[in-house]
C-alpha cells in the first residue's frame with residue numbers, strides 16, 4: 001500500500017544516530033542543545049525546547065500558558081485530538097470555534113464570537129501546513145488578554161507574511177512523528193519568545209526540577225541537591241533522537257521544496273477532474289505542505305476512499321471534528337457544533353504526499369482518482 005505520508009531516511013541520518021549510540025550520552029547530552037539551536041533557525045530565532053512528542057509539546061505549551069481548572073481553551077475542531085485533549089487534561093473547558101471553509105483553519109471571527117472572561121488560550125492549527133490568519137488571531141487574543149498558541153505540527157518551515165511559523169504565536173508546538181515533514185521517530189518541540197514561558201516549559205519536561213543553586217530554596221543542602229518547585233513530567237527527548245533531528249533539519253528546505261513541487265503537480269494533474277475541490281492557498285503565505293487535502297463532493301468521499309485503498313493507495317481522512325470523539329460527546333458536545341468543520345470533514349481526503357513519492361507514483365494516484373470520478 002502506498003502510504004499517505006512517510007519518513008525520508010538517508011545513510012547520513014543512520015550515521016548520526018549511530019554516532020550517538022557509540023558515545024557517552026544516550027539521553028540528555030550535547031545533541032539536545034544542538035537540535036534546539038538548529039530548530040531556532042527555523043523559528044526566526046525564537047528559542048525551542050525539545051520534548052518527546054507533539055502531544056507532549058501541546059501539554060507543555062498549555063502549562064507554560066498557565067492553563068488551569070476552569071479556564072477555557074478555544075481551538076479548531078479540525079485537528080488531531082491531542083490539540084484539545086491536552087487542555088482537557090489540565091482541567092480546561094475546550095471551546096470549539098468553526099473553521100474557514102477554504103483553508104480549514106480556525107476562523108478568527110468565529111473565535112472572537114466565543115471569547116469569555118475565562119478564555120486563557122486560543123490555539124490555531126496550521127491545517128495541512130498552511131498557516132492560519134495570525135494577524136487577525138492576534139487581535140482576538142489581545143482583546144481577551146489570552147495567550148496565542150500555534151499547533152504547528154503540520155507547518156514547520158512555513159511562513160506567513162514573510163514571518164516564519166514559530167515566531168507568529170506566543171507559544172508554538174511542533175511534532176516530529178514519521179509522517180510529519182521532519183522526524184525524530186517520536187518527538188516534538190515548543191518555541192517560546194518569552195523567557196519565563198520558556199523556563200516553565202523547560203522545567204516541566206524535566207519533573208519541574210531546579211538545579212541552579214541561585215534559584216533554589218535550600219541551596220545549602222549539599223552539592224547533590226536539586227528541588228522541585230512545580231510539578232512536571234519526564235518529556236525529555238533523548239540525544240539519540242535529537243541527533244536524528246539535527247540531521248533531518250539539514251534537509252528541511254529540500255523536504256519543503258519537494259512537497260511544494262508535488263503539490264503543484266497535483267494541482268495540474270487534478271485540475272479538470274469533476275467533483276473535486278483542490279486545496280486553497282492564500283497569497284500571503286508560504287505553506288510547508290504536510291497534507292494534500294482534496295474535497296470529494298457529491299457525497300462520494302467514502303466510495304472514493306474505499307476504491308483508492310482497494311487500488312493500493314493509502315489515502316487518509318483528516319480529521320473527524322474533535323468534539324465527535326465519544327470522550328467529548330460524553331461531556332455534552334453535540335454534532336453540528338461547527339457546521340463548516342463538519343462539511344470539510346465529510347468531503348476531505350488526503351492524498352499521498354511525502355518527499356520520496358516519485359512522479360510515477362503520483363501519476364498513478366491522480367489517474368486512479370480521475371478514473372473513479374470521471
Ligand SMILES: *Cc1c(COP(=O)(O)O)cnc(C)c1O
Pocket residue numbers: 053054055056079080082083125151153154175176177186187188
Ligand atoms: C501529529 C499531530 C499532533 C500530535 O503529535 P504527536 O507527535 O503524534 O504526538 C498534534 N496536533 C496535530 C495537528 C498533529 O498533526
